Each structure stands twice: as structure tokens, then as C-alpha cells.
Amino acid sequence: MAHIYPYTYFGNQLVSHADAKLSVASSAVLYGLSVYTVFHVTVHNGRYLAFRLEDHYRRLVHSCNIIGIDTFSEDWPYEAFRSAMTKLLHKNIPTGNVFVRxxxxxxxxxxxxxxxxxxxxxSAFVYDADPILPTDNIKLGVSSWRRTPDISIPARAKVNGGYVNSVLARQAALDQGYDDAIFLDENGHVTELSAANIFIVRDGTLITPGQSADILEGINRRTIIELATQEGISTQERPLDRTELYIANEIFVTGTSAFIAQVESVDGRPIGPAHPITDRLRPLYQSALTNPDSVYLDELL
Incomplete structure (x- = not known):
């Protein structure tokens, strides 16, 4: 379990993490009616540099709009949100890279x-930026649980209650000896993992399911596509069949808490062994995430 820092932003103030509480009779507890985002903060010479903070804020806005929470944008305009996150980090004084949820x-x-x-x-709290998956040689299994469709509980909205779907799939995968599960949609096409987007490489082309494939429109996913395009790597967003996983030259997954994780096998079928495009993108992504000169970072003063 990752270390959680002692102070949490709750309501309109900083409080002890132990004192940030919701009622057991609240909608957040009863129905999972919360939306969230997690963003990475790199600490460089005492400076707090947040990765694509405005994009993460925009995702909170979009998630609220989708499920009908009608007070977030008015109560928390971007500058107020940014100020709250700044106060949170400066109060906790992390010295290593962290996540903020x-x-x-x-x-x-x-x-x-x-x-x-x-x-x-x-609410917002700070915890150590420990990856949720190994960074290399992860083993994945295609889940018997299907990804909830956009007409049911949309994956595009990062709603707490919707993650029951992810828990069902990942726990089943863990029980079977895998590191995580790959979801299929109702038509049998690949969507994503329990909490990460997926990319494959076939014949030098980087392929990932499109935005209408019942996926979370991942901020890190978008970053990978941008970096690949800048590098001149052929990239496609399109429907992805299960059997394409089995014949892929490379597979990797990405997300805030997954970073870039290279896949060793799917359903016991080996992938690779070489991973040249994954190896090419990984340092570029790491630089985007942690280099103080990265255009993706916002210093919280």
C-alpha cells in the first residue's frame, strides 16, 4: 500500500487525512456518486510540477456533466481548483514524486x-507515485466480464461507482495468475484494462482502440499518441480484435498509475521478445512526465 501524506484538502480547507470523512448515508457512499482524477506531480529542487493539470481538471468537469453533477464548474473554476492543489502540496511537502487523487x-x-x-x-490527497503494475513483463488475460457500454455506465466518465466493473475483472484475473485483465466490449472488440489504456504494435504501426470503444479517454493515452506522432511513428485509432493481441509484435499499457508497462503475454501467448517501439516511447514519456522543461508540466507555486 502506498504511503498517504498527512494532510487532505476537504471541502474548502486542509485537514488531517483522518478527519476527511463522508457520511455513510451520503450518495457518494450509497451509490458511488463521486467522480475523480489522479495526476502525477514530479518534485524537482523543491518545485512541484503537475502533469497536464488543466486536462485533469477538464476531465472532472466532463465526468460531472455526464452523470449530472451540476455544481462542480461553478463551485470550482480552474484557478480555484489549481490553488487548492497548490496549497495541498505545499502543506504536505513531498520530497519524491507523488500522485494526487x-x-x-x-x-x-x-x-x-x-x-x-x-x-x-x-477532496484531494497525496500519496507516493508507486506503479499499480510491474513496469515490464506483465501477464494479461482477456476477461469474461465485458466493459460497461456507453449506454449503461460510460467508461468515458471517471465515476467511482463504475469501477466495480474493473474490480470484478481484475480480481478474476489475479485469481487466475495474471497481473490484470483486458476488457472486450459487447461486440467482442478490445477496450482497455481495469485501469489503463492499451496499445499494440503490428508491422511497425502503433494501434489503440478509438475513443468510441468504451474506453476512458486517457490523458496519458493522448500523450503517447502525441509523442508517437512527433516521432513519425505510424499510429492508428481503430477497432481492435482479440486475436490481434495474439499476433502483435509488441503490447504495452499506459495510465497515470501504470506509467508505461510492457506486456509479456496475453492469455498465455508470448508477445515479443523485442519491443523497439515501446523502448523508444518510454524515455520520451518519462521526460514528458518529469523533465522540468517539459511542456506538459505546470508549476504549482
Whole structure:
């Protein structure tokens, strides 16, 4: 378990992490009605540099809009959100790279199954930037659980309650000896992992499921596509069949908490052994994430 720093932003103030609490009768607890994002912060000579912070804020806005939480944008314009995250980091004084998980919870008690016109609260806490997957040689299995479709619980919205779907798939994968699960959609096409986007390489082309494939529109996914394009690597966003996984030259997954993780096998079928495009993109991604001169970083003063 990653170390959590002692102070949490909750409501409109910094409090002890132990004192940041939601009622057991709140919609956040009863129905999973919270949205969240996790962003990486690199610490460089005492400076706190947040990766694509405005994009993470925009994802909170979009997630709220999708599920009908109608107070976030008004209560937390970007500059107020950025200021809160700045105060949080300067209060905790991390010395190594960290993640910040920011959430917006409906904390009205017993409102029934609705989302509009309800009281809500912002929370954010800091924890060590430990990867959720090994960085190399991960073993994946295609899940018997299907990804929830956009017409049910949309993966495009980062809603806490929707992650029951991910828990079911990943726990089943762990029980079978895999590191994580690969979801298929209702038509049998590849979507993503339990909490990471997936890329394959076939004949020198980098391929990933498109935005309409019941995936989270990952911020790191977008970064990989941008970096690959800058490098002149042929890139496609398109439907991806299960059997393409088995004949891929390379597979890697990416996400805030997964970074870039190279895949060794899918359903017991080996991938590789060489991974030249993965190896080419990994240092570029690491530089985008941690180099103080990266155009993707926002210093929180």
C-alpha cells in the first residue's frame, strides 16, 4: 500500500487525512456518486510540477456533466481548483514524486437515485507515485466480464461507482495468475484494462482502440499518441480484435498509475521478445512526465 501524506484538502480547507470523512448515508457512499482524477506531480529542487493539470481538471468537469453533477464548474473554476492543489502540496511537502487523487463527491444524505441540485464536496490527497503494475513483463488475460457500454455506465466518465466493473475483472484475473485483465466490449472488440489504456504494435504501426470503444479517454493515452506522432511513428485509432493481441509484435499499457508497462503475454501467448517501439516511447514519456522543461508540466507555486 502506498504511503498517504498527512494532510487532505476537504471541502474548502486542509485537514488531517483522518478527519476527511463522508457520511455513510451520503450518495457518494450509497451509490458511488463521486467522480475523480489522479495526476502525477514530479518534485524537482523543491518545485512541484503537475502533469497536464488543466486536462485533469477538464476531465472532472466532463465526468460531472455526464452523470449530472451540476455544481462542480461553478463551485470550482480552474484557478480555484489549481490553488487548492497548490496549497495541498505545499502543506504536505513531498520530497519524491507523488500522485494526487482529486474527487468531487455528492455528500447529500439519502437523496435517492438522482444527481442534480445536491450538495457536493471536493477532496484531494497525496500519496507516493508507486506503479499499480510491474513496469515490464506483465501477464494479461482477456476477461469474461465485458466493459460497461456507453449506454449503461460510460467508461468515458471517471465515476467511482463504475469501477466495480474493473474490480470484478481484475480480481478474476489475479485469481487466475495474471497481473490484470483486458476488457472486450459487447461486440467482442478490445477496450482497455481495469485501469489503463492499451496499445499494440503490428508491422511497425502503433494501434489503440478509438475513443468510441468504451474506453476512458486517457490523458496519458493522448500523450503517447502525441509523442508517437512527433516521432513519425505510424499510429492508428481503430477497432481492435482479440486475436490481434495474439499476433502483435509488441503490447504495452499506459495510465497515470501504470506509467508505461510492457506486456509479456496475453492469455498465455508470448508477445515479443523485442519491443523497439515501446523502448523508444518510454524515455520520451518519462521526460514528458518529469523533465522540468517539459511542456506538459505546470508549476504549482
Amino acid at each position: 482529486a474527487s468531487f463527491h455528492i455528500d447529500t444524505e439519502l437523496p435517492g437515485t438522482r444527481s442534480r441540485g445536491l450538495a457536493a464536496v471536493l
